[in-house]
Amino acid sequence: MEFLQTPEIQIVGVAVALVAIVAGAVYFYSTKKPKGCLDPENFKEFELVKRTQLSHNVAKFRFSLPTSASVLGLPIGQHISCRGKDGQGEEVIKPYTPTTLDSDVGFFELVIKMYPQGRMSHHFREMRVGDHLAVKGPKGRFKYQPGQVRVFGMLAGGSGITPMFQVARAILENPKDKTKVHLIYANVTFEDILLKEELDGLATCYPDQFTIYYVLNQPPEVWNGGVGFVSKEMIQTHCPAPAPDIQILRCGPPPMNKAMAAHLDNLGYSSQMQFQF
Template sequence: MELLQTPNLKILGLIVAVAAITVVAAYLHLTKKRKGCLDPENFKDFKLVKRTQLSHNVAKFRFALPTPTSVLGLPIGQHISCRGKDSVGEEVIKPYTPTTLDSDVGYFELVIKMYLQGRMSHHFREIRVGDYLSVKGPKGRFKYQANQVKAFGMLAGGSGITPMFQVARAILENPKDKTKVHLIYANVTFEDILLKEELDGLANNYPDRFKVYYVLNQPPEVWNGGIGFVSKEMIQTHCPAPAPDIQILRCGPPPMNKAMAAHLDALGYTQEMQFQF
């Protein structure tokens, strides 16, 4: 009887060993950090595979990475430099923050507001599916690690929402990150609000960790958000109070950034508690 069982035990042992090796290999494959596609020194070309018009002057552009499992390799809160041609054919380079993360494999997306006189705006108005965009990066001073602060206050204006959205998504989609996010987002009209559906989705999915307060200079007749410009009182009401374990991020047009810096200083936020993209 023992002679009959010995080969079976050997086969069973071999199957278990192979299964264990397979599981370990799969784990290592899933957990190893993928190498990003960006080059900080040289521009690389990425193909536009989808363009979605969101409003009369805003569009979402999806660019393919080399393979379906490639990642861009952009650290949270940093940006890329995009190169294009303006209306007279001269080269122009401008920074943009993708709205996607490295958890979005195989592609990256940019939400771009195209201004009538904008030099890079011309390039994005003209680019079509199948064309290529030259990109270099990563760039930026902001470095983020999970739970580095208790809470973020975010002051965004117009297209300055893109780095805020990227940081907020990274925080909220990480189950180990307990950081809370309080966003004040200012625009001229309701139609100017970028990523509103996505921001409202975050507020609905993470009600205890993400709050958004919209401010409009020219609101519609029925409006329950802020009116005018972002004030000290709005910051006091909707952002975390000054403390060593909080940070206020700001990104918007230069006049707004200057005004927000003055408000924050007056409210007692130290320079260490502030960061401007």
């Protein structure tokens, strides 16, 4: 089966990215930005207005904000805490990073991979349009300022792509931000790749500023990306070399994070050049 991009998919990806570019430019050039809806101390309820199933265990959830001009108010690279109930009816709280930015007014979206035994996965699996999600934030140690580094290298695995996608979008949609982004995104199978259409659209629209290298542990028969686990050689080839004005961001399952930290240390990246979400 042919898994490489078709012209139709490329066109859709470009269209998605172009819409984002226009929205981003309007947002970044605007002098009046509305106040965010988040509360760092108290949970607030947001209504689910659309649920789109992306695969057998991944769905995109769109939640409405109070008005069509409202913004979530989430700083770039930070996340929110979501509260729900597991299969036994017990409360569970888990952090998630929206795939939307504050340039997306009136709503925010979460792309969620639902695991069979995941406690919060159960809550999202049961959610239907009209239900409400309790959210608190912003949370997180990462603080981004345009131009703070010359180049970002990004190492993402599975659902760890969401903070990377958020940061990449913010950079690329800001006409004043010339930061380059080199992303390595690892998954088990082709079907596990999240946000592929959007990522490919960014790569097509910003070829001089954004590159992506996919790595699969179990690739399809026709595949032109990396195979196996992310190696030191892949990092050397697809990420910026150690330097004072670069930073490597990583986010993935704990075993991957541990392995990537060891690779980066061995390659000479100092602790100041690394950040783990």
